[in-house]
Amino acid sequence: MGAKVTAVSSNGTYSFTKPNRESITLLEGLGVEGDVHAGTKVKHRFRVAQNPDQPNLRQVHLIHEELFDELAQDGYTVAAGELGENVTTRGIDLLGLPTGALLHLGATAVVEVTGLRNPCRQIDDFQAGLMKKVVGRDESGAVFYKSGIMGVVRRGGAIRPGDAVTVTLPDGPHRPMKTV
Template identity: 60%
Template sequence: MPSITLVEGIGVSGDAHAGTTVQHRSRVARDPSAPNLRQVHLIHGELFEHLDEVGFNVEPGSLGDNITTRGVDLLELPVGTRLRIGEATVIVTGLRNPCRQIDDLQPGLMKRLVSKDDDGHVRRLAGVMGIVARGGVVRPGDPIAVELPPLPHHPLTTV
């Protein structure tokens, strides 16, 4: 059975984005000492079903996601939510802001992941990012416990 190992304060063991400071090229160019708030990328599995319904064949992992969830409304969680998954705990830091390279996977995909709603607000559907608060092994089918932070809650913004 496949699994991933989350390392406290670092991210996914062996992942290119693992580290205490930013790892993404554009972010390193701006400030290489900035904390890495993007150690773990989680996507709701329901997104893959939605994309399939509108003609895109996207599999878990193909958008850079490390963990695929089911039944958790990731996009509506407040900043600081703790997700206990398997042996590990991930603290949600914000929304993933996908880059235009997504269209290299399938032309037009970016417009399905970032769009505007009827009120003109930008909707980002490409999942959430988090940091590893407690390391451990995560396996397919592990339950996810959601622990909301103390009030007041702050909505997710891009990180």
């Protein structure tokens, strides 16, 4: 079985979680139609306060559903959309992708990977102790982030649960993702 979309979510107002939808529409250069984070300039409130003229590298938030399985083993119950993601996937190593990888979602949509999601303290407000499960240090002391990846829409289109996900890797040396 190949990689697929398992859920899609959006919210027109600021909140930590996003309700699941039957479908979402990605708009080229903007993000998810009707979502509070759509736009060419940064929309995340913390980043807006720092500099409202930054380009929006966080138009689409994707999370691998396997993270929810891992969290369940530690006693956490997390469902699609509850960590604020727009697209939930299964069967693809999102965290292992390089910056610039292209994710083909459904029939036409393409999202370019811009980096890792840097979760905020709201994650612990959602479920106490969850931050330590999605941010930590590995054996070498390097910081890791498991709370998904961010991207920008390169080609628009509708996405639905069950849609296929394929990847086109960038040419040249691959750059590991950093937080955006």
